[in-house]
Amino acid sequence: MVEERADRVHARLHRPAVRNAIDATMVDELHAVCAHLEAHPKVLILSGTPASEAPGGKGIFASGADIAQLRERRRDDALAGINSAVFDRIARLPMPVIAALEGYALGGGAELAYAADFRIGTPSLRVGNPETGLGIMAAAGATWRLRELVGEPLAKEVLLAGKVLTGEQCLAAGLVTELVEPEALLDAAQALADRIAAQDPLAVRISKAVFHTPREVHPLIDTLAQSMLFESQAKFDRMQAFLDRKKK
Template sequence: MHDAAWAAGFSALRVREGSDRVVASLNRPEVRNAIDQTMVDELHALADHLERHPALLILTGLPSDPDKGTKGIFASGADIAQLKERRRAEALAGINSTIFDRLAQLPLPMIAALDGFALGGGAELSYAADFRIGTPQLRMGQPETNLGITAGAGATWRLRELVGEPLAKEILLAGKILTGEQCLAAGLITELVEPAELLTAAHALADRIAAQDPLAVRLTKAVFHAPREAHPMIDTLAQAVLFESEAKFERMQAFLDKKNERKQDSK
């Protein structure tokens, strides 16, 4: 992987690009990766690139450093200093919700690799991902009501879809903070690994996705997120497109060739 030339001017994100994936790291260590306007702007630029050049996205934060004794962190939430000054007009602009929704709708899957704090807007950013992998040190929650506001960037509806209403209400209304183990038990993350293995696990998952046919993955994601009333027509249309793709013929022929080889070997 190499540093992405198109992201050379970024300051709140560090971006590395490979042939089939982009790794973007939130990079505001001085404020525990609080999400400010600069980070939002750079996430929009990242989304713009991935919409025009579809690739898998691994989104992560600051890694832990055992030598320095520092802990990893994904994002501690929105930048409270900026949030305190925002008024009704900024709330109606949906600054965070707009970019999180844009990331959720990227053509190819997004993987959030989570360590340390993923709170408030940081948690909501991770909910927009298709997959979440975490560490035992992960702490996820929504402290917004304690600050006199609501979780306005997706938690009030995405969290219910992810973990169910009872636990979502405990997180949103009672300020419950989940540990990494609790996130795994609730299905909020799909894998629990040590911090040193976090990116390795994210890349392993990306490898499995990359082994599938990209167009089939892209259309399956789009169909999965379509509203209920669009089914089954949208499934049928997506299948019709894929039935004409070269990859379908090549992959099915390869499957049949391998099956025939096994039959011959067993004789």
């Protein structure tokens, strides 16, 4: 389910009967969203099924890959990187990605959340990677993204010992930036999107790209990127507006 505004797209994972398990169809739909946002850069908000629409009245982001499909996959499927390819594409989108997380974000659902630039959660949030309990590993970004996000000791507890993080633990670890009540989750995500939209879009795009470049190319890449922005009309307009406000 996709809703689009002038400056953002909201994509909802919505397979409530199977707890939003990520199947091949959902992967294809996420690729389609990425293709659109690569051509028309906008902020992306990812969310799941809210409590009001979920079985049992409990919201859910994504419970992971569809195990029935996953069980049938073999070596060549793993080498194709089905989930890792789309999650990496999401992480590389030109504009920031916000994950609004409620309920379960497990396995592939957790790895999808790790690929976002921002994560906002609810107290009911539960994040984990139970893959080793199923005889496989979290191979769609968790082994390196989660370590970067929360540090090695906690990442190993999640990846090697099956620890499932509560919303409060996610907040304490910095995995989410904010905890809100379920009814306020999308409003909080939209408010963050509003703050991003208030910035210069080109400056945001370049800052995100530079942020994710390897350490060894800094500070050269920073200097080159800044030289581009120094020539943008938005830089002159926004700085002049700032100076005009100071005169009042």
